[in-house]
Amino acid sequence: MSITIKDITAREILDSRGDPTVEVTAMASNGAAATASVPSGASTGIHEAHELRDGDKNRYEGKGVLQAVAHIESEIKQTLIGMQVTNQSIIDQRMIELDGTTTKHSLGANAILGVSLAVARLGALVNNLPLYSYLRQVFSLPLPAKPLPLPMMNILNGGRHASNDLDIQEFIIIPHLGVKADLSLKDSIRVGSEIFHELGRVLHQKKFSTDVGNEGGYAPSLKNNEQALGLIIAAVKQSGYSLAKDVDLGLDVAASEFYKSGKYHFEGKDLSVNELIKIYQSWQDNYQLFSIEDGLAEDDWQGWHQLTEDLGNQVLLVGDDLFVTNKERLALGAEFKAANAILIKPNQIGSLSETVACVLAARRYNYKVVVSHRSGETMDTFIVDLAVAVGADYLKAGSTSRGERVAKYNRLMEIEAERKSSA
Ligand code: PGA
Ligand code: ZN
Numbered sequence: 001m002s003i004t005i006k007d008i009t010a011r012e013i014l015d016s017r018g019d020p021t022v023e024v025t026a027m028a029s030n031g032a033a034a035t036a037s038v039p040s041g042a043s044t045g046i047h048e049a050h051e052l053r054d055g056d057k058n059r060y061e062g063k064g065v066l067q068a069v070a071h072i073e074s075e076i077k078q079t080l081i082g083m084q085v086t087n088q089s090i091i092d093q094r095m096i097e098l099d100g101t102t103t104k105h106s107l108g109a110n111a112i113l114g115v116s117l118a119v120a121r122l123g124a125l126v127n128n129l130p131l132y133s134y135l136r137q138v139f140s141l142p143l144p145a146k147p148l149p150l151p152m153m154n155i156l157n158g159g160r161h162a163s164n165d166l167d168i169q170e171f172i173i174i175p176h177l178g179v180k181a182d183l184s185l186k187d188s189i190r191v192g193s194e195i196f197h198e199l200g201r202v203l204h205q206k207k208f209s210t211d212v213g214n215e216g217g218y219a220p221s222l223k224n225n226e227q228a229l230g231l232i233i234a235a236v237k238q239s240g241y242s243l244a245k246d247v248d249l250g251l252d253v254a255a256s257e258f259y260k261s262g263k264y265h266f267e268g269k270d271l272s273v274n275e276l277i278k279i280y281q282s283w284q285d286n287y288q289l290f291s292i293e294d295g296l297a298e299d300d301w302q303g304w305h306q307l308t309e310d311l312g313n314q315v316l317l318v319g320d321d322l323f324v325t326n327k328e329r330l331a332l333g334a335e336f337k338a339a340n341a342i343l344i345k346p347n348q349i350g351s352l353s354e355t356v357a358c359v360l361a362a363r364r365y366n367y368k369v370v371v372s373h374r375s376g377e378t379m380d381t382f383i384v385d386l387a388v389a390v391g392a393d394y395l396k397a398g399s400t401s402r403g404e405r406v407a408k409y410n411r412l413m414e415i416e417a418e419r420k421s422s423a
Contacts, residue, residue: 002084003126004029005091008115010072012065015040015376016404017214020065023378024072024114026122028085034125036117036382038110038347039374042214043160043169043254045298045321047329049350050101052108068111076107076115086123088138092116092353109350116352117382131382132415135389139356144391148185148416150176151409152250152291152370152396153192155199156220156228157213159254161375164213164221167266170252171217171228173236174290174394177246185416189409191241193400199235206231214375216399216406224267229287248290256321259297273303277310284315291316293343293370298322304338316341318370325349327361334365341368344392346383359390372396377404381411388415 007027015021023037040051052071054064079098083091095115099107124134136143152174158166175191196217200210203220208231213219222228233243241247255264255276263270266279273296283289292311296303298321308317320343323329333339342362346355362369371387373396387395395412398405 003032003086004082004084005080005119005122008072008077008080008118010069010111010114012069013037013378015378016402017042017376019063019376020060021376021378022065022068022072022110022114024118026085026115026118028122028126030126032122032125034118034121036114036121037378037380038114038117039378039380040110040347040376041345041374042376043257043321045256045324045348047298047321047324047326048348049104049109049324051110051347065108065110068108068114071107071111072115076111080115080119085119085126086138088116088120088123089353091119092351096351104350109347113347113350113352117346117380120352121382130415130418131385132388135356135385139353139389141356141389141391146391146393148412148419149371149387149392149395150174150185151189151192151412152394153196153399154215154252154396155192155196155217155399156232157215157217158219158225158228159257161215162213162219164219166222166225166228167253167258168225168228168251169254169257170215170293171232172250172252172291172396173232174248174250175241175246176248177241186413189400189413191239191247195232195235195239195241195247196400198239199232202231202235202238212399212401215373216402226283229283233287244288244290249287250291250293250316251289251295252293252318252320253295254321255294256297259300264297273300273306277303277307280307280311280315284311289315291318291341293318294320294322301332301336301338304333305336308337308339312337312340316368318343318368320345320372325355325358327354327358330358330361330365330367334367339367341370341393343396344369344371345374346386347374355386356390359392368393370394370396373398373405373408379404379407381407384408384411384415388412
């Protein structure tokens, strides 16, 4: 007997910044119900799908999502009721058609994605499968031969995610002890947490603030970006670990935020693209930098091509605002030889099916895959199951502090334990 969608409800909830976002519950004809919620970015790319906000200045400074909620409970619900719960691709397609715009402007990407995720979770529930297994089944994904995604932990926050003066948005550690030493992923997460705490001690000793930013990393006011790298390297060493051997360093520069009229306004200077690439090159030499996300601006294709020529063999160059989880933009990137990895954020494109299609395209182009949270998050851990299902190389979910970040790493450890016990 086929199980169908019986009802869909939605509500306005708060994200980790205290801003409104959408939560959706989908109900099935057999009485099962599943809920999912939608995250929200701060350094959003201009090519992202449209996040519908009410604009009513009397509520939440205009950031309310009551219109998105209303769209879910009227047109979307009417369209989807009676459809088979497991027809995920068709369900997503119906919503895309109902919206009728390329950017999901009429219904809102937040409305469509919320329903898309809730329906997927409902599908897992009615099939009695863990979400990651169900996602593999419903999208006919092969079982990845690879280990679980490695954590990319943003332990020092700057840019739009903090009120300090650091131009770079994220200073990241990638503890990979687990893979190299054939230990578990749990150990990688432990190493990340130990370094995070050690960094707290280093900052405290030097009388810097240990308050945290949007993604749970410390957000001290430092003299420049290199000082941040130095402090993190000190914390790695003091924790008894070695750079490159146990843990790698990464950056999310979020360069679109400081790009204007062909120049990169970085550390008080207006730099050309080549000057900025030279800085990255020197950091790669001096600090063994492993990954750079959004090192250049979202439409600087020529610059991205140059960056990839110069550093693409040694460094993971991740396109976030550049690709916005959009397979058409990724195709352009592959043609231009821009970047060698893609950040995957479901709310940049606005439906689960399109997100998975983008990951599959990335695999075809041989790009590494990083599944990512947003700076405004909820307790929903959907992205973790998604990362496992698609065999992502990395999961980027912030630091090991703040409940909405830690929830993701805890879910990853839960999946690891579940897989071990069923192996
Ligand atoms: P955002 O930041 O969610 O504010 O866009 C995350 C990122 O840039 O990776
Ligand atoms: Zn980014």
